[in-house]
Amino acid sequence: MQLSKRTKILHITISFSMIFLLIIGIYMSETETFSLYPIHKSIGVIVFLFAVFRVFTRIREGWPKAIGNASKIQLAMAKLVHWGLITLTVLYPASGMMMSGGGGHGIYVFGLELLASNHDDISGKTIALNETIASIGHNLHETLVPVLILLIIIHVAGALKHHIFDKDKTITRMFSFK
Template sequence: MSTKPLSRTEISLHWIVGLGMIALIAVGLYMTRAEGARWLYPLHKSFGVVILGFILWRAVLRLRKGWPADVSTGAKWEHGLARVMHWVLILGTIAMPISGMLDSYMGGRGLTVFGFDLIAANIGDTGRPVAINKALGDFAENVHILAGKVLIAAILLHVVGTLKHHVIDKDNTLRRMVGHS
C-alpha cells in the first residue's frame, strides 16, 4: 500500500479508463437493443482497442506502485470491500476489451481500428465472415456480456462508495481522485 499522493498520471488514467468504460458499456447496451445501431459497432470496437492501452498502462502502474493508502477511517470490512471492488474493476476493465476482441476475431470478423485492419476478417466464399473458432468466439462473447454486467454493478458500487466517503464520512477520498488532496 502506497502512502504517496496520487500522480497526475494515475488520476488521469483513473478518469480516462472509468469514463471510457462507462461510455463503451452504455454504447454497447444501446447497440444490442436499438434498431439501426449497427453503425456503432466499428466505433465501439475501435474505442475498445484504444482504451485497452490505457487500461493496461493503469493496471501495470497500479501493480508497480501498489494500492494507494486509505484516507478514511472506515470499518475494516469497508476497507476489505473496497480492495475487492478495486480488483474487480481492474480485472473487469481488462476482461471487457480482450473478450470483445477475441469474440470479433474468433467470429471471423477480424479486428479493425478506425478503418485499419489489425487482423483481417475471415471472409468465406459467400462474402460473409466465417468463424475461426465458433466455440471460442461464443465463449468470449459470453465473457464480454458477463464482464459488462459485473462492471455495471462494480461501477455503481464504486460511485456509491465514493459519495459515501464525500457526503457522510467527509474524508478526502474524492478530493484525492480529482487532484485536490
Template sequence: MHHNATLTNTSRWLHWAVAIGILLLLCTGFYMATFEVWSLYDWHKTLGVLLLLLLAARAVYRLRRGWLTPAGRYSRFEQAAARWVHWALLLGVFLLPITGLMYSGAGGFGVPVFGWELIPSNYIEGEPVAYNAALSNFGDQAHEILGWLLAVIVGLHMLGALKHHFLDKDDTLKRMLGRARGQD
C-alpha cells in the same frame, strides 16, 4: 498490500481516462445490443482496443506504485469491500475487451482500429465465417456477462465515492478530482 500516500497527476489522469472510456464503451455496447445499432460496432472495437492499451499502462502504474492510502479510517468490512471492488474493476476492465476481441476476432467479424484490421475479417458472400466458432461463442457470452457485471461494479465504485464524500466527509473524491487539502 503496498500503500502510497500520494496521488500523482499521472495516476489521476489514467483513472479518469479509463473511467470515461469504460463508461462510453459500456453505454455504447448496451445501446448497440438493445437497439441492434451495428453501425457503431467498428468504433466500439477501436475504442476497446485503445482502452486495452491504456488499461495496461494504468495497471503497470498501479502495481508499481501500490494502492492509495485510504483517506480516512474504515472498518475491516469497508476495507475488504474497497479492496474487492478495486481488484474486480482492474480484472473486469481487462477481461471485457479481451472477451470482445475473442468474440469478434475468432468470429470472423474482424477487429478494426481506425480502419486498419488488427484481426482481419473473414466474410464469404457477405457472411462472417468464424476462425474458431467455440472461442467466438465463449467470447460473446463472456463479453455480455462481464459487461453487466462490470456495470454493477462501476456502480458500486461510484456509490462508494459518493458515500465517502457525503457521509464520511473525507477527501477520497476530492483527491480524485485534484481538490483535496494540500493538493494543487
C-alpha cells in the same frame, strides 16, 4: 498518499470510456444499430491498451492507502471492488476482441487493421477463425455487463459516501491536479 498524475489520468480516461462503451453497447444491442460497432470496437481496443498500462502502473505504484477511519469490512469491500474493476477493465475489452477476432470479423482501430476479417469471397459471409474463442468472448462480454455495472455503482456510491458523509479527501485526491 498522493496519487500520481498518470494514475488520475488513467482512472478518469478508463472509467469514462468504460461507461460510454457500456451505454453504447447496450444501445447497439437493443436497437441493432450496427453502424456504431466500428466505433465501439475501436474505443474498446484503445481502452484495453490503457487498462493494461494501468495494471502495470498499479503494480509499480501500489494501491492507494485508504483515507479516514474505514472499518475492516469496508476496507475489504473496497479492495474487492477495486480488484474487480481493474480486472474487468482488461477482461471486458479482451472478451470483445476475442468475440470479434475469433468470429472472423477482424479487429480494427478506426480503420487500421490489426487482425483481418475472414470473409468468403463467393458468399460474402464471415467465417469464424475460432468458434470456441468467439463463443467464450461472446459469453464473457454478455455475462460481465451486470457485474461491471454493479461494481461501478458500488465504486461511485463508496466515493460519494466518503465525500458526503465522511467528508474526507478521497474524491479530491483523485480529481485534483495541483
